[in-house]
Amino acid sequence: MPELPEVETVRRVLEERLRGLRITAYKLGQPTFYRRPPDLKHLIGSTVEFVRRRGKYLVVGVSGRRELVLHLGMSGRLAFGAAGPHLRFQLMLQGEILGFHDARRFGRVGCPLPELGPEPLDSCFDPAYLHKALHDRKAPIKALLMDQRIVAGIGNIYATESLFQAGIKPRRPAGRLSKPEMARLVKAIKTVLRRAVKLGGSTLEDAAYLDPLGRPGRFQKRVSVYGRSVGACGHALKATRKPISGRTSLFCPICQK
Template sequence: MPELPEVEVSRLGLLPHLVGQRFRRVVFRCPKLRHELPPALADRLAGLRVDAIARRGKYLLFDCESRSGGGWLILHLGMSGSLRMVSLGDPPQKHDHVDFVLSGEVLRFRDPRRFGTLVWQPGSAVEQHPLLASQGIEPLSAAFDGAWLHAATRDKTAPIKTTLMDSHLIVGVGNIYAAESLFIAGISPRRPAGRLTRPQCERLVGAVRDTLMRAIAAGGSSVRDYVHSDGGAGSFQLSCAVYGRAGQPCTVCGHPVRVIRQGGRSTFYCPHCQK
């Protein structure tokens, strides 16, 4: 599933193509993704100008003249979704479900599993939408620091790995990035979140921020269907220290990397380096 770095890379890639452009028309080729795609939404979007593209967690937010009678288009890539800029007249493929037609090109939403989300929030208060109202803290924001993490985890008995991936607490830290952050911080993924010390929380916050920024710089991780808006792939997964390396020597100590299951997901870690 595309996580925070992949969504941010998509946002940055779309900025020069969309901001200031109008949707000439919008084409829905299926009745629903995760939610219904009513024809009235396509009609509502037609003619609106994109004034900005923001991100909240793993959601892309398109400001469609929200301060002058429009609103916000909220998009989630789901498990397998991707956004690509294609030429006018480029024929859609089997899983190309939505086209946003601009003056000289098309923004195309591809979603093989149809788990993506495309909904509308009228007006300027996009954070009031139910999908966004329950989202946790942004890990790249100044508010996400060691003091906050320490205070927020005092009553948490769940392992720190699954806690990092709880979007109601912290948004966008997916499986790869949680594993890599914990390795950098030297913290076992099994450790109960509430037992982390203040210094450990400080280290972990720095590791999360560093991991996410490096992932954004690498174009995200392409482990399934994710591609950039230009069709390119992310490369962060190629430099992972523990993720996907079960049985291979740890890059620091040489001991074998171990894999366990946590919350239905594979967790990779070094039991020698992470305590």
């Protein structure tokens, strides 16, 4: 389940490895993967100039101001070389092949970049912004943290961790958070994400996230709540009875108010 820290880790590897290489061809896998098979002919012959990240999206910028947008979905994985299971897409470059593997097929290649909220690690994502975005909303805070139009790049793992860190129950109506709580939440999100980026993201037991060089993340060892039965606080964790945004949610009934 790649979220911001995992995608950022992938971005760094790709930029290092692909920058300056010319795209020579591409190959689409089974058509069932694509809602509409993307036409990427215009990329052929251009050179990779940078790889940027926007939320959970990867954007490969090539010469001539063209771009290739990728989304890893929840099981998508990029790897060098054409070998591997569930190969959906291949990008051939000078002396390099980038393969997109995706068992669950939630990933996207060549899609448009949608409208997204601010990057959580940008300075414009601050308590004033969050207050403005949430003060009139009644949905659970966790659902809105995972809403990519409010803030980009946060999914179940990092929403869960951030809310624990900030001491806020995931079901709380977003608009009822106090200003100090919003400030705490912003701080928690930034702290959790920075730390996760530093550790190369999270590789959970079932969802085998690996970077394009096959390396796992190390943040899972530092997780406080997600996937645990006892929190970092030492208390037994609880799962919300009803899912939030269709997702199960773990929290500490003592530390989170």
